[in-house]
Amino acid sequence: MKITSTPNGPNRVDPDEPVTLSAGEKEKTLASPFYLCRCGLSKNKPLCDGSHLAGKFEAPPSEIRPRNQ
Template identity: 45%
Template sequence: MTEQAGTSGGDATVSITACPNGPLLVRGRFEILAPAGEVIPSRRKTVALCRCGISTLKPFCDGSHKAVGFTTEPEAPTGQPA
């Protein structure tokens, strides 16, 4: 899944791609703000944002989703309710 937002400026487009069982890839010119409103520095035009909640580099992905078996697909039912 990819979401795009932008203005009429050619280089102002930002795209967000949800990687299956992984992070959100954000590409373009953007700012990430902490809860208090300060800018979290990013030195790249593309960053991976954590979706599993386990990363030690939040809000950025550190690959921890692989170790914990994070999945973006709903789990299949395992049995009938009692």
């Protein structure tokens, strides 16, 4: 799995295998790249809904790697 923080936007997750997200009682399985909110403004958490654009969220890009890679 690779996680990349996009400039001024969400964390892009590129899973190696399907990932199941839980939010309250809802579950969603995602297999292709998806975007996790890191601005706190999304109305569809944990996923990004584009609200960071209106909120003028600012954060630098970065990459998160597991220790064994």
